[in-house]
Amino acid sequence: MSEHVRIRMYNVGFGDCFLLEFPRANETPFRVLVDCGAHTSGYPRPGWKPAEAVAQIIEDITEPGQDPALDVIVASHAHQDHVSGFGAPAWDDVTVGEVWLPWTENPKDEEAKVIRDRQNKLAMGLELAFQQPAFNQRWLPAKEGQAQMNALRALAANSRKNETAMNTLHHGFRGKPKRRFLSSVNSRKIVPRGCPDLTVHVLGPSRDPEVIRDMDPPAGQSYLRYRTSVNAVVDSVLNRPFTRSFTLSPADYEASYEARVSDEIKEAAASMMRDDDLTVAVSLDKAVNGTSLMLMFEFGEAFLLFPGDAQWGTWNAALSDSDARELMARTTFYKVGHHGSHNSTPIDFVEEVLPEADKLWGAATSVHEIDFWPEIPRLPLLKELKKRSDRLVRSDKPGRGGEGVEVRRGIGVDFAVPC
């Protein structure tokens, strides 16, 4: 038995894609793929396509003389930057044992259905609303308006339902894989068939009402409207609060009446609308991230923590649970949450829970810098993590590698985590 778990981080830009290989005696390693997706605004290089990463994965999981095979596929949550790669047709030829998804993806779960519907509806509404002329009108005059508009559209697009990819995850692959819908309540511990030495602890998402609340985006009523306006006539009727006879252009109004609103007041209204755009888009993103699976893979001495893009709600639930907290304190490898951003790795976790220096073997941040999101990754966070492990590797700037870290040029980084 080899003494290492191999973790292959594929450089997919702003996205996540990890292959975990747990060694087995006299057998091919037990292979788990965690996520496969990239944000369209953050591809690693021009002309790149997620299918490129998929082809590489397939090459990596094909043993000589055999069909490509994976024992488990984990899709942490339904964001584009975690699942878009599953839209590639090449998956049809991959044999898969099990597919693990968060409980919110369960088609038979009524509560999950409500959450999914709300998220999907709002994602669609936002995407359409952000294409309206009114959107341009309120953003263009703002400081760096064009950049902010691009950022908002990109943010909303990430939550757009990826039908093809989700369809593959729910119904695709060879070998009729079993689907499991996980929560920290119904499945705390899994020992996958075919790998008795591996225990997977499900730390999130929970079904706690507080956590669920975070998955529920704001109603965003005024954005939903656009989903129904298939044509301009419907749109204009729905749009206007009063009939034309009550509606005066500024010029007509000013000719008859003295009262005016100042430019400052007009700007206050516009600024509110912009804040609303931002708040709703961010809340939707947070809601989808809130469904993230948070998994700890325990294999011998190796404790690999994969929190997806879990946000405060899921983290808080895990950190408040003494068993989960104890488990997290044994982390030897940490997949940094949400591309190294501020809100997906709590300070409490880094300062109080993560083991001191030599116990944390390594950490990986899968990220690609995007101009309009300068705070991703959050550099002070990476600096703190670096203090706890020398092997903090960024997918976009992997450096030269070192002991246990091997850089595959143009492909990604391999870690050999002791177990």
Next chain:
Amino acid sequence: MEQKQAVYGRESLEGYVPGIQPPATRPLKIFAFDPSLRRSAGNLAVVNVVNEQVGPGPDGRLVQVIDYNATEDVYYPPVDLDEPDVLIQRGLDPSDSDPRFHQQMVYAVVMKVIENFERALGRPFAFRRQQKLVVLPHSFEGENAFYDPVTMSLHFGYFTADLEDPGPNLPGQTVFTCLSHDIVAHETTHAIVDRLRDQFNWPTNRDVLAFHEAIADIVAIFQHFSFPEVLHDQIRATRADLSKPGRLLELARQFGYATGSGQALRSATGLDQAAPDPRQYAEVLEPHDRGSILVAAVFDAFFRIYRNRTAGLVRAVTGGSGILPEGELQADLVTLATREASNAAQDVLTMCLRAFEYLPPVDVTFGDYLRAIVTADFELNPRDEFERRVSFIDAFRARGIYAPAVSSLAEEALRLDRPRELEDVRIPPELVTEALASQFKIYDDYDQPEREAVVQLRLHEFAMANAAALQLDPDLSKNLHLAGFHPSFHTDENGQLRIELVAQWMQTPPEGDPRRVEIGGVVLRAGTTAVFDSDGKVRYIAARPLPGPHLTYETQKAVAEQRVEEFKRYVGALDERDALQPWSSEGYDATRMRRRAKLSAAHLARPSWRRSNV
């Protein structure tokens, strides 16, 4: 409030034709709740607002409605309330489709809220620098409404009701937040609270923004009790048990349903209908939800006071048993109970608002508010009729709300006091009357600025001379300033007129000073409110000090240290939950607390959890 002048008589053949006195009030039609309740009892209400000069808009002394729509860049024509066709029918009839009714309703509700504050505070109200509050009833498309403190304007949004789950609305119907009595009252209260305590927009501890939201909800819900028909109907329906859930205790019903939540936006009975849970006060952070804890405490107290008031009545009609017979209540009993409920509501609302005089100028907590309520009420009603103060104290205790630096929740301990050092110092007693006179333009217009300047100067001198006793830092005298002063007058339970002078000072350590605590664009300031009696002596002080050697008592030091800690802890908790940070530009950290205040102030939030899922 400035009223219309009488129409004086004209000369006639035999001297003068007697003039007609203008009425004190102007009747106007509104929705007591919102259009979703349509013609249910009392929803179509007529309210009497003060009869002032109004131009088209309406445009009055304190409030100016301008119907501009920023989403579409259009105006809607203003209503002229003085037009005979409008006057003759007591204002326009309720209508969703006529913006002029909307303007009329917004104006009427805003004026009613102002009137409530004036009654409680015992003085005429004016916005800062005598500015008018500008109101835009259809400012933008969005399920939102907000008060903008910079331009002193209220903005109401409109939106399309949920297509699949519209509740009592038609799918896709336009919902106007300006037609929701509660939303208008809520936002107006924000504007008034901002006038009384402008520092309460700065989130320096977890209670500050929540306090703003709570007061706004309290005022909105208590106003329901001023609609006689609504109240009468509810007393009948609930057999005089007002604590039973119903539209009286709901906030923004149509809004809640129209956004697909299957319930009203919030309610007077708290986050969930269960028994009070102190964990909520310890854990909940979102300002509207946290505010709901305070709202529930206040209404808990109100229900008890109301029961105490009606207990005798119920005993009298039940031959002493106190047990009401089955079925409908007797009509007279309903009428009498309605009267008690209406008086109790007015009383409790007045208690809640009058307490403002006794709040520190900065960094308020719910505990400070409890102390202020108890102190203010003790001043006017020392006997504690109907257990008003006890009811409040118990309701706060049940929710785990304690006051900083107070050893127990006994009434004596909660009442504000004055430090020993201030027992023998006083301001010149004339100052109190000067301040009083400066409130009335009519009294002597030309001297007004001088009077104010004199009072200001004396109060500043007083603070400089007694800084340490006021828990302000004498070493930072340059950074000490008078944040405001005003007289207040009331009649106490013996029918005596009480005149007091309330002064507030603030102190902000300058940039670079080690005493300055600033995070994310919000500075922690020291602030003290002092209430002077008409003899010029200090009666009470309410202080939020900053740490320093000037603090002499251990409790003061503890409060000061705790403030700094609380602020940091609060920021830390918000940082952890902040989903906006990753998507922001680099300067975000430096202004993040200010931004959070703005974002939460501009939101009605949403129901805690949607009923359809439970």
